[in-house]
Amino acid sequence: MTDPFALDDGFAPPPPPAGPSPDQLLAGLNPEQAEAVRTTEGAVLVLSGAGTGKTKVLTTRLAYLLAGNFAQPWQILSVTFTNRAAREMRERVGAIIGEAAASSTVLGTFHALGARMLRRDGTRIGLPRDFTILDADDQLRLVKQVSAGQDIDTKRWPPQALLAVLQRWKDRGVGPDQVGADPGAEYAGGRAVAIYRAYQGELARLNACDFGDLLLKCLELFREAPDVLASYQRRFRYIMVDEYQDTNVAQGLWLRALSKGSGNLCCVGDDDQSIYSWRGAEVGNILRFTEDFPGAKVVRLETNYRSTGHILAAAAHLIAQNADRLGKTLRPASGEWGEKVCVRGVWTGEDEARVVVEAAETLQRKKVPLAEIAVLVRAGYQTRAFEERLMAQGVPYRVVGGPRFYERQEIRDAVAYLRLISQPADDLAFERIVNLPRRGIGDATVDLVRQEARATNVPMTVAAAEMIAAGDLPTRARTCLAKFLEELADWRTLAAGADPRTLLDDVLEGSGYLEMWRRDKAPDAPGRVENLKELLAAMDEFGDLQEFLEYVALVMENQSGDEVDRLSVMTLHAAKGLEFDHVFLPGWEDGLFPNQRSLDESGTKGLEEERRLAHVGLTRARKGATVSFAAARRIYGQWQNNMPSRFIDDLPDEHIERFSEAGMGGGVAARPASLETRPMFEPRATAAMADEPGYKRGQRVFHDKFGYGEIRAVDGNKLEIAFDKAGLKKVLSRFIAAA
DNA sequence: CTCGGCAGAATTTTT
DNA sequence: TTCTGCCGAG
Numbered sequence: 077m078t079d080p081f082a083l084d085d086g087f088a089p090p091p092p093p094a095g096p097s098p099d100q101l102l103a104g105l106n107p108e109q110a111e112a113v114r115t116t117e118g119a120v121l122v123l124s125g126a127g128t129g130k131t132k133v134l135t136t137r138l139a140y141l142l143a144g145n146f147a148q149p150w151q152i153l154s155v156t157f158t159n160r161a162a163r164e165m166r167e168r169v170g171a172i173i174g175e176a177a178a179s180s181t182v183l184g185t186f187h188a189l190g191a192r193m194l195r196r197d198g199t200r201i202g203l204p205r206d207f208t209i210l211d212a213d214d215q216l217r218l219v220k221q222v223s224a225g226q227d228i229d230t231k232r233w234p235p236q237a238l239l240a241v242l243q244r245w246k247d248r249g250v251g252p253d254q255v256g257a258d259p260g261a262e263y264a265g266g267r268a269v270a271i272y273r274a275y276q277g278e279l280a281r282l283n284a285c286d287f288g289d290l291l292l293k294c295l296e297l298f299r300e301a302p303d304v305l306a307s308y309q310r311r312f313r314y315i316m317v318d319e320y321q322d323t324n325v326a327q328g329l330w331l332r333a334l335s336k337g338s339g340n341l342c343c344v345g346d347d348d349q350s351i352y353s354w355r356g357a358e359v360g361n362i363l364r365f366t367e368d369f370p371g372a373k374v375v376r377l378e379t380n381y382r383s384t385g386h387i388l389a390a391a392a393h394l395i396a397q398n399a400d401r402l403g404k405t406l407r408p409a410s411g412e413w414g415e416k417v418c419v420r421g422v423w424t425g426e427d428e429a430r431v432v433v434e435a436a437e438t439l440q441r442k443k444v445p446l447a448e449i450a451v452l453v454r455a456g457y458q459t460r461a462f463e464e465r466l467m468a469q470g471v472p473y474r475v476v477g478g479p480r481f482y483e484r485q486e487i488r489d490a491v492a493y494l495r496l497i498s499q500p501a502d503d504l505a506f507e508r509i510v511n512l513p514r515r516g517i518g519d520a521t522v523d524l525v526r527q528e529a530r531a532t533n534v535p536m537t538v539a540a541a542e543m544i545a546a547g548d549l550p551t552r553a554r555t556c557l558a559k560f561l562e563e564l565a566d567w568r569t570l571a572a573g574a575d576p577r578t579l580l581d582d583v584l585e586g587s588g589y590l591e592m593w594r595r596d597k598a599p600d601a602p603g604r605v606e607n608l609k610e611l612l613a614a615m616d617e618f619g620d621l622q623e624f625l626e627y628v629a630l631v632m633e634n635q636s637g638d639e640v641d642r643l644s645v646m647t648l649h650a651a652k653g654l655e656f657d658h659v660f661l662p663g664w665e666d667g668l669f670p671n672q673r674s675l676d677e678s679g680t681k682g683l684e685e686e687r688r689l690a691h692v693g694l695t696r697a698r699k700g701a702t703v704s705f706a707a708a709r710r711i712y713g714q715w716q717n718n719m720p721s722r723f724i725d726d727l728p729d730e731h732i733e734r735f736s737e738a739g740m741g742g743g744v745a746a747r748p749a750s751l752e753t754r755p756m757f758e759p760r761a762t763a764a765m766a767d768e769p770g771y772k773r774g775q776r777v778f779h780d781k782f783g784y785g786e787i788r789a790v791d792g793n794k795l796e797i798a799f800d801k802a803g804l805k806k807v808l809s810r811f812i813a814a815a
Numbered sequence: 816c817t818c819g820g821c822a823g824a825a826t827t828t829t830t
Numbered sequence: 831t832t833c834t835g836c837c838g839a840g
Binding site: 156157158159160161185186187188190209211212287288290319322351352354355454455456457477480511514516517518519520521552629630631647648649650652653668671672673674685689711712 | 816817824825826827828829830
């Protein structure tokens with residue numbers, strides 16, 4: 077494999093391309109943006125509110141560094157979170173300074189850059205160059221296996237939750253030996269650490285890294301091989317980071333280590349858009365920037381070029397209710413007030429979907445393209461009601477944020493074949509496809525092979541071959557397995573000579589995998605065949621299987637290529653960074669948004685993050701925003717009554733206009749702000765009770781399904797309850813009402 | 816080994 | 831309501 081950072085120090089620098097001069101670049105910016113670009117030396121925090129030209133600053137700054145000859149392209153490191161952001165930045169920089177210079181600048185996501193460093197120097201910490209990158213699904217399988225091996229009761233400690241604990245540790249840069257008294261150390265009766273250690277052991281055995289490792293192992297590399305770190309520090313004279321508010325501790329340390337040489341670190345972010353703390357993002361990174369980097373300069377971008385006045389004023393007033401923020405106020409660039417934020421109350425969730433879709437159609441008649449309209453929901457399941465309504469009305473739409481290309485089952489299967497071919501130690505890949513399509517190799521056989529593999533400390537493919545030779549297996553299993561191993565050997569031979577595409581083509585046809593989907597009568601089967609074709613087509617660009625596997629794991633995205641004008645439906649999280657002429661923000665009801673569970677688990681911090689989410693939602697809108705709430709909706713087949721979201725009280729009256737369905741009007745429109753807990757209906761004595769009562773041991777409660785019972789134990793929002801009829805159960809408090 | 820039926824649970828997810 | 835994961839029968 078070629079050196080992933082091929083252009084190194086000492087290369088004869090080509091002259092900077094003819095492009096705009098530094099002064100010309102600055103001329104296109106407002107004073108605060110220019111300040112951010114001009115401040116090239118030292119640590120800089122650019123606090124960039126929604127719609128204030130963050131990407132413009134980043135790209136212009138990169139161009140400025142090159143045009144002013146501050147550094148060569150490969151001496152500037154730019155880091156983003158998403159591939160989308162990386163791509164966009166590369167394109168925009170290319171447009172300013174030309175493709176050539178743009179393509180030799182080092183730009184990528186944290187994970188892709190980490191992977192490159194590890195491919196190059198990971199051997200210094202015992203990581204082979206050809207390690208595979210595991211995704212969420214593989215990680216979960218691994219945790220399950222490890223849990224089973226450690227006799228963990230998976231009912232009490234679900235693998236999902238254990239994995240989350242492990243990931244939080246990795247996010248914080250904490251290895252198995254450094255856990256100590258870290259949060260989560262007590263999880264699973266204190267056995268989470270042992271699981272973590274075993275899990276890392278398994279990764280090593282499999283020759284694999286998970287996403288977290290791509291950063292964590294870089295930190296280890298920097299510690300263990302100071303010369304490697306020093307060479308990166310020398311090389312990267314300027315570092316720029318996007319979405320700094322979303323960085324976790326490990327990423328913060330990574331940046332800090334790399335920027336230590338030059339001290340030139342420019343972080344761009346917005347604490348008011350920090351919405352990923354539950355995933356390990358550390359808002360503290362941005363809040364404490366000036367402490368972490370003494371002497372750092374802070375530049376605030378507060379001129380908003382996106383939204384009209386009322387929308388901006390409403391959003392600003394809302395976010396001002398948060399205590400935990402650096403504080404900035406967005407000012408509209410244009411003096412236009414535009415339309416007030418519309419707040420609409422309806423009776424039911426179905427009504428809400430109907431009203432929203434009607435409004436969208438009205439906009440469409442006013443010549444607003446559907447692509448400029450979005451419905452932004454709090455939780456994924458809310459999209460359904462809108463999809464149904466949109467479908468019924470024949471309005472073209474798209475749901476953004478479904479499974480990524482790589483996460484699709486058929487793609488992961490195909491990739492598992494390739495992984496197993498290129499990396500015989502990849503037992504996870506082996507287990508995934510050994511009986512897919514059906515080859516008569518069932519769980520029992522696989523279990524035997526796994527045990528043998530563990531016992532003799534070899535990969536499962538090797539163990540399988542040995543067991544066949546030794547005649548250790550039932551005849552049927554033995555023939556089936558032998559046949560599969562033969563196929564595998566053939567593919568390995570082919571892999572040595574043929575290009576990746578030919579190889580995969582042969583695998584998919586020869587294994588019968590493609591045939592399996594062709595024969596499948598499920599409605600989504602043809603789509604899967606299409607996806608596999610797309611995967612094949614994508615392989616043409618790669619001469620090296622290794623390279624392709626990395627691309628698929630880290631970068632490859634869904635082919636969106638449709639030109640149809642469609643309305644977008646997505647979660648608020650997925651909407652960050654996007655903008656639309658008009659956004660609909662349904663489901664603003666206490667319990668749903670702010671989400672009850674977030675409140676239960678994280679209290680005020682949770683509430684503030686929910687409010688930031690609301691702020692993100694509002695600031696996506698250029699010209700129109702419509703907030704709505706339903707008095708009652710069916711959730712999981714149960715009717716629930718809800719109160720309007722407390723966030724609606726955070727919207728100032730002078731910037732909103734209230735509408736309500738007949739019969740609802742009085743109570744809602746005239747609702748005094750102080751009566752924020754007054755329900756529109758008398759709530760029934762069910763799980764819908766809004767305020768979370770403080771549950772105590774011995775208390776009598778009622779559950780819709782299990783009836784009456786008595787609380788035996790309280791664990792956060794989970795209650796252990798002895799039901800009179802149904803016996804001892806663990807349930808979430810939200811499904812419980814006081815009896 | 817495979818398939819069908821039932822119990823049990825149910826945010827957000829850039830890599 | 832809808833999905834997943836487990837268990838027992840063929």
